[in-house]
Amino acid sequence: MISALFARNVPARTFEVSKLVVRVCALRQLSDEGRQSFRGRDNNRGYGGDRNSRGGYGRGERNNRRPTGSARGARSKGEPPLRLSNVVRVTDDQSSKDVTLDGLHQSGVIDTELHKAVSRMNFESLTPVQQKTIKPILETEHDVIARAKTGTGKTLAFLVPIFEHLIKTRTESPYMVKCVIVAPTRDLALQIDSEIEKLHKNNYALKKFKSIALIGGSNFQVAIKRMFKDRPNIVVATPGRLIDVMSKFSDKFFTHVDFKVLDEADRLLEIGFDEDLRDISKTLNSINATGPEHIRTLLFSATLGDSVQKLAAGIMNRKESLFLDTVDVNEPEAHEKIDQRLVISENFTSNLCAPISAIKTRLATNNEPYKAILFVPTVKFTKFYCTILERLFPSLPVYEFHGKIDQRKRTKMVGLFKRAHEGIFVCTDVGARGMDFPGVEEVLQLGVPSELSNYIHRIGRTARGGKEGRATIYLFKDELPFIDTLAREKNVKIVDQDDYAANKDDIEEFNSCLRDEYMFREGLESMLSFYKGCEQSYGFYMPRVARQIANAYGQCLIQPDKKMPISRSTASMRYGLKGRIVEEIFDCGSSHRESYDNEERFPSRSNRFRNSGSRSNQGGYDSGRRISRQRWESDDKFDTKRFRSPSRGENPRIDNE
Template structure:
C-alpha cells in the first residue's frame, strides 16, 4: 500500500480563490474563464482544500473526506480539465480520465456539470465527455465513444467493466486519472470487487506504466472498508489525505432547520404531511419546492396519488424511484432542477448526490432505510450556501430512531411537536384514496417488510412497531378495526404464523 500523508488543517490559512490559483499558475485561463462565468460566490472549503494539492504533484494519490452538497464535483472536475489542457497534444483522442459513480443518476449529474463547463467556455468543448451507465443502450453508447473520442468517461461500475472487457485497448490505454466519487456508497452497494477489477484492467492496459494512473477518492466517511479499498487501488507511493470535514461539527448541515412531528399512529404522518404542505403552499403563494421521502416504492406511488389529488392545481407533483425507467428518471431530474416550484416524491434513490437547486424543504414520512441516509436526505436542501429546513414525520413507536441519530451521528433534533389530525383533514385525505383494498394491503405489506429490516439498527420494539404499521390498512380504509387479510401460507412465509405479533397484524382468511 502507499504511505498515507495527513495534510493538517490550517486554521489561519488564507483563502484560496480562482484568481489566486490563476496567479500561481495552477490554473489555466481557459478553465478560470469557464468557472468564473458560473458566478459562484467563491470556492467552497472542499475546493479550496483539494484543487491545488491534486494538481501540484503528479506523484501522489489523493483521498478526500467531503460531505455531499459541498461542491466536491468541481473539486475533481477542475483538476481534470486542467490536466487535459496541460496534455492537450498527447493522445488527444483517448480517454484520459475515468470517473466512477455509485448510481446512474449521480453519473448523469456529474456529466451535466461537465456540460456546464463546456457551455461556459466553448474552447473547452474539445475535451469531450461520455457517460457509460447501466440501463441504457450499449451500442448507442459505443457509437458515441467512436464519434466523440472523449477524454472524460463517467461511469457506473458494471457498465464500465463491460466496456473495458471489449474496448479497453481502443480507448483506455492512456488514462492518467481515475476518480471514485462517493466511495463509501460504492462499497455499500457492493461494488468492491468491481472497483478492484476496473483498477486492475486500467493499470494493466496503461501505455506508460502500471502505476501511471493517479487516483482521487472522495468519500463522506472513511472507515476501514474505504481505507482497505484505497490500499488496493492506489498506485502512487504516497497518498495525501485531505479531511475537509470538521471534527467538532455535527454530521448534518448546520444550516438546515430540522424538526420532527410525532403522531400516535403511523398513518397520521400522512395527514400531518398533507396539512404541512397545505400551509406552506398558502404561505409561499404556491412558490414551494420540496422533496418528500417515503420508505418503499409502493408507498411512494400511493403518496404521490394522494398529493396529486390534493395539490395538482397548485404545483407539479413528480414521482421518482428505482422502478421508473432510466430515461424517465433523467427527464424528471431535468424538470425538477428547472422548476421553481413542485414536490418530488421519492424513495432513498433520490437521497444521495442529487443536486436540485433551491429546494425549500425536505420532508420525510417514516424512517430511511439506513441511518446515514437521514443525513443524505436532508442534504438535498440548503445546498451551495442557501438556507433550508427538514421535517421528519413519525409515530411515537418510531422515536427510537431519533435517539439513534443522537447516539450514532451526533444529530440532535431540538424542535419536536406532537400532532393529532382533525376529523376534517382525515376525511379530506381519505376521500382522495382511490386504491382498492388489495392495493392498500400490498402497500402496507411493503411498509411492514421495510420496517422489519431496520428493527435492529434503530432499536425498534418489534411487538409495537409492526402492528402499528399494519394498522395503517384499517385507517386508510376508514375502518380502524380492519386487519390485513392474508393466507396462512403467507404468514408462514413471513415467519409470523406462530407469533402473537402476526395475530395482532393480520386476519387469516
C-alpha cells in the same frame, strides 16, 4: 512430535493414531482462532468487515435479537485512525480559507479558459472543500484521499483539476480517454456529466474535451458508437457498465488514462462494488501505455471506514498519498446550515397525514413557489402516496422517482424537476445521493431511511452550495428509537421537535383521495416488510410497529373495524409475526390474494378454457401450431416480468417492495 515418533521407531498403528491427534489439535487451534477472530469482528461491527456485518443491505446481523430500544454494537464516534502507509496528512491551516478562484488564476494554478468557465457558473466563492482540495491536487503528483460531506461542492473539487490537466496535455493523445470517473449510481453519474456540460456551456473552448456517461439501463451499442464518434477524454460510469465496455474495447480507448476518480467511495463499497473497483484499477494499470504505476487516483468519500482504507491501499499507485480531511472531527455529520425538525405523530395514520398538513400550511401562508423533496421508504408506497398528493394538490406538480422506473424516464424526471420552480419530488432512497436540484426549499421524510447514513444524504439535498435549507422528518412514536441511534452513532441531535395528531377532517380528506384500495394495501404490505428489515438496525419492536400499520388500513378507509387481509403464513414468514397478535391485527379468515379480487383483475387461464371449450379451440398447446405456443410462452414471460421482476440493484432493501 512426529519427529519424536520416528526417533523412537514406534509401531505403524501408533504412528497413525498420533498423526490423527496432531490433526485434531491443529484443527482445534484453528477453530479457536477463528472464533476469536469472529468475536473480534462482532465487537467492532460498524466500520469494518463486509456488508453483512454492518447491518446494511446484508442480513447477517439481524439474526441476533436484542432488547427493544437497543442499538447495534457500539462504535466510537468520528472516523477510525488512518492505517494506510505513506499517507501525508495535509493540515487545515488558515491559508486554505484565503484560497479564491481569482487567486488560483493569478498564481497560475488554473488556466484562463477554465477560470472563465467556473466564473460564469455564478460561484460567489469557493466552498471550504474546494479551497482545501483543488490547490493540493494541482500542485502535487500524489494520489489523494479526501473526506467531504455531501452537498459541499466536491464534484467541482475534482472536475477543476481534471480540466486543468486536460488543458495542459491537450496535444498528448487527444483522442483517448484520459480520465475515468466512477460513481455508485446511474443518477450520480448523470449528475457529474451534467456538471461537465455546464463547464462546456460556459466556455466553448473547453468543449473539445468531450465526455460520456456509461451507465446501466442505457443502450450499449449506442454508447459504443458514440465512443468511436466523439472520442471522449472523460468517461463517467457506473462500475458494471464500465467493466462491460473495458472487457471489449479497453485497448481502443483506455490505454492513456491519467486520472481515475472514485466519487462516494463508501457508497460504492456499501452496494458491493469492491471487487469490481479492484478489477477496474488492475485493468487500467495493466494496459496503460506509460506504465502500470502512472495513473493518479482521487478518492472522495463521506466516511473513511476500514473498508474504504483497504480499498485505497489496494488501488493507489503513487508512493505517497495526500489525506485531505475537510470535516471537523467534533462536527456532526449533518450539514450545519440545515434547520432540522422532528414531527412526532401518535400513530401511523396521523403520520400519513402530517406531511400533507405541512404542505397545505406552507402553500396557504406563503405565495412563493414551493419546491420540496419527499422521501418515502418503499417503491409501492411511493406510487401510492404520489396519487394522494396529485389529487390533494392538483396545481402543484408531483414527480415520482424510484428504482423501478426505467433509466430514460428517470433522466427525464430529474431534468424536469431541476428546471421547475415548484413541485414535490417524491422518491425512495435512490434519490438520496448525488442529486443536485437547485432551489429545493425543504426536504420532507415520511418514515425512517433504509440506512442510518441515508438520513445525512437525504437532508443534504437542500442547503446546497452554501445556502440554507430545512429538513423535517415525520415519525410515529414507535419509530423514535431511530432518533436515539442517530444521535449516538452520527452525532446528529434534532432539537426542534413537535407533536402532531390528525383530526377527523384530516383523515376524511385523506380517505377522499384514496380511490385504489388495492394499491393502498400493497403499499402497507411493503411498509411492513421495510420495517421488518430495519427492526434490528434501529431497535424497533416489530409487533407494535405492525399493529400501527395494520390499524391504519381500517382508519384510513373510515372503517375502524376492518382488518388488513393477510394470511398467517405471510405474517410469519415475511414479517416475523406469530401467535395471538396475528389474529388481532389481521384478517386471516380469507385468502390474502383472493381479497384483492384477482378473479376479475387477472382471470385464470383454466377458467378461460373451462368456459370456452377445449384448449385446442383456444389456440393453446394442443393446437399444434408453433405460433400459438410462442404466444403462450410470451404470456408467461410477461407474467414473470410484471409480477416477479427482480430489483434493479440501486437499493435492494426497498426496491423489492
